[in-house]
Amino acid sequence: MEIAPGPLLKMIESPADVKQLSREQLHQLCDELRQYIIDVVSVHGGHFGASLGVVELSVALHYIYNTPYDQLVWDVGHQAYGHKILTGRKDNFSSNRKYNGLSGFPKRSESEYDTFGVGHSSTSISAALGMAIAARHKGENRKSVAVIGDGSMTAGMAFEAMNHAGVTDADMLIILNDNNMSIDPNVGALREYLTDISTSHTYNRLKDDIWKALGKLPVGKKFTRDMASKLEHSVKGFVNKSSNLFEALKLRYFGPIDGHNITKLVDTLQDLKKIPGPKILHIITVKGKGYSLAEKDQTKWHAPGLFDKITGEIYKKTFETKQPPKYQDVFGHTIIELAEKNKNIFGITPAMPSGSSLKFMMEQMPDRAIDVGICEQHAVTLSAGMATQGLKVFCNIYSSFMQRAYDQVVHDVAIQKLPVIFCLDRAGLVGEDGPTHHGAYDIPYFRCIPHMVISAPMNESELRNLMYTAQLETNNHPFVIRYPRGEGVMPDWKTPFEEITIGKGRKLKDGDDIAILTLGHPGNFATTAIRELKTEGLNPAHYDMRFAKPLDEALLHEVFKKYAKVLTVEDGTIVGGMGSAVLEFMAQHNYHATVKMLGIPDRLVEHGSLKELHRECGYDAAGIAQTVREMMKDKVTVGTLLQ
Known part of the structure; x- marks a missing residue:
């Protein structure tokens, strides 16, 4: 099935073509780009809601900045479909995530516009800062822009990067795309903090004054460091106490503004481009914008698979016989069974309750299932702290994401011989997400650690028995259970629990x-x-x-x-x-x-x-x-x- 882009989008082969459009035409381009993403993803699959939420931002960035000379870094990359379409990959976009086709994420080897390969979250600020420091060292007048979601901002790495950026004079802009979602709803104090900023009546009465001040910037004249300093102090006078977190990190804070107002975005980015040094722009967007079902159920429509764009029906495989469950669902239901018998069992996941199926326990036992946000390191050490008090913690992390918490596994768990149970979801090849998500390395990187048990079930019954064995009091070592993405082999999977002798094939x-x-x-x-x-x-x-x-x-x-x-x-x-x-x-x-x-x-x-x-x-x-x-x-x- 051939999917044709709209008449304006059809003419866009690179950001240079975007720059030739009038500001009035940008509205039409955004509409056509959003519709093209809906058309292609409904037929060919892929991530959905995230890219719809940043259509206007994608257009505005390529309209204002001189990409690829100016460096644009997307965090994670779920939201980069519009960026890919605008940067010469429109005609091949139907191959997205398919074998030998386009990657589902920005990839340096795929395009010069993909300045940094991203599949794991919270790397964009560090990467963009590195690019900005390099540009200053080489005497290049290039800009660096990091686009990061509020979910990715919960990770410690993002704060480490902001902490560093604030004490440099690197010419970089951080765009905080605030939609209160990652894959599942965001959690933690940062979510509440950003909500306070975006809903503050006092602040919103003042923000127009800030942009009026920005609007008085001298067009076509040299914007001196002295003038920037005066504007900085003026803006700081307007900003209310809610912005103190970013201001305390010495990042000049602007916003929040409507991330779906293309005119406002273009004007704002044009103004901020003239302000030197590290700064942050807070935009408010809706994940799934422009497709009502995706706006209402953002988790379901993060990556829905193939669907009818008119009715919203998501196509499911139909089977005449009973089918095996996914390993993830076997984990999700089995941990509840075990927790009903063992009051010391807890479940922990870093921002993946739906993907890991810990959501079932969060619904039935909300006090004993914890989503810590995109914080793998914290998840591991939190589990270790709970284990010191006799709790049996199932720490469920995707295999490739577990790589981010390796030091905590060694230092906080293994050296102390704490019996944390690591359930490594998506172990092995994962399919369309590609090399950033393949769980290829967990056996070697765990096998070299003393006191570590590493297991893998051949079927659903074995998974249940390994989980049962791992939570027994006789197990006093860290215990890894790795299992793949997708379906097992046992339609009748709910078998009685049996202890497995550790180390016995x-x-x-x-x-x-x-x-x-x-x-x-x-x-x-x-x-x-x-x-x-x-x-x-x-x-x-x-x-x-x-x-x-x-x-x-x-x-x-x-x-x-x-x-x-x-x-x-x-x-x-x-x-x-x-x-x-x-x-x-x-x-x-x-x-x-x-x-x-x-x-x-x-x-x-x-x-x-x-x-x-x-x-x-x-x-x-x-x-x-x-x-x-x-x-x-x-x-x-x-x-x-x-x-």
Whole structure:
């Protein structure tokens, strides 16, 4: 289905074309850009509400600033679709998030207008400050602009960057896009603080005076540092006490203004461009602006999938038979079951209650489920503090986001041997979000930490049993449970709890000549591959390792004594992963075998569907079967000759 942009948008190939428009035409461009995003995302999928909320800002920024010479940094990148369309990627935008297509996030290798690759939140201010310092050092008169949401502003890294920016003379602008949402509603004192600013009647009576002062800036004349200083003190006199947080950090604060008023945005950005030094502009927007359903239910419409843009019906897969649940939902319902029996169980997540399904516990047990905002470091150390008091904390963090709290895992949890339970959602390849979100590295970066248990369930029942085991009083170590994004394999998943012996794997099938050792969900791929190989006269054994640390050494002794060929399969990087641990065991015990490792290769894997990426990396069922054939080539050849 071909989707045609509006007549004005059709003519836009770069920001230079935007600059040729009159200010009156900008209103039409915003309408057409918003409609084009709705049209494309409804048919091809992707993030939705965030980009609709910054249509006017995207147009205004490229209208006023000389991009890409002026450096524009988007935080996270969920909201950068308009930016991509305006910067030469309109005709290819339907490939967004598809295999070999455009990335769903700004990406330096994709466009010179993408000045910084972003997939994790709260990096924009640091990056833009670095660019501004570099520009000053090189004597370049380029501007740096960071666009950050109020949700991303809750992260400590954003405050660290503002703290530094305030004591520099870097020429940068921070635009605070305040819509009171990240993916889920924002939490914490900062949300209330920004609400106070935006609703203060006293302040809003004065803000027009501020902009009148700005409107008297001498057009076409040199704006001197002395004049800027006078304006600064004038503006500070207008700003009420609510802005003290930013002023205390020595950031000149302007706003709040309506982020959907393109005329106001253009005038404001034009004025602020003339003011040197670090400054912050606070704009108020609506996530999902222009699509009423997205405005009303912003969490649901963050990334809704394919939908009918007229009726708002979100297309769901239809099945004739009962389907397995998502691993995330199994976690969400199981933690409630466990918490009903164990009063010391708590759940913690950094701003992902919907994605992790902790939302179920937050609804039923609001006093025992906590969303701390986009604060992974805080989430880990908060969990550690609670664990010192005997609480059993399930700290649920996406695998790739867990990388941001590594020091806290080592220093605050592992060294103190605190039994925090880390549930790593989205472990392994995640699909269309691509390399910023793939949970590729958690096994190696946890495996090297003493006192750490690392486990992965092959199915929903195993996830439940690992969660049950982790919260028992007999467990006195940090306990990692990693599981993938998406559906499992058991429609009837709600099985009775059983304790699993820590470090104990299981033999699923005996065999001849070769053994397949799997960790986690890819064990199901191996099961499918083994069925196919059986028709070819091959009979691999299959072992579900369950634990990457500690390894089941008794099981491995059995494997290496019996099989001369071993294949390991995991949904994580093969560098330092479970396969590496098996090779270390083999070397330490002087076994000799041919070992092949399958998993995420030692390179960055781009975006695509899970099936496409598993196939590319060679550890889907077909890839496993083909690897077994290659390892058993002599036997396959002999068998073929005998037929």
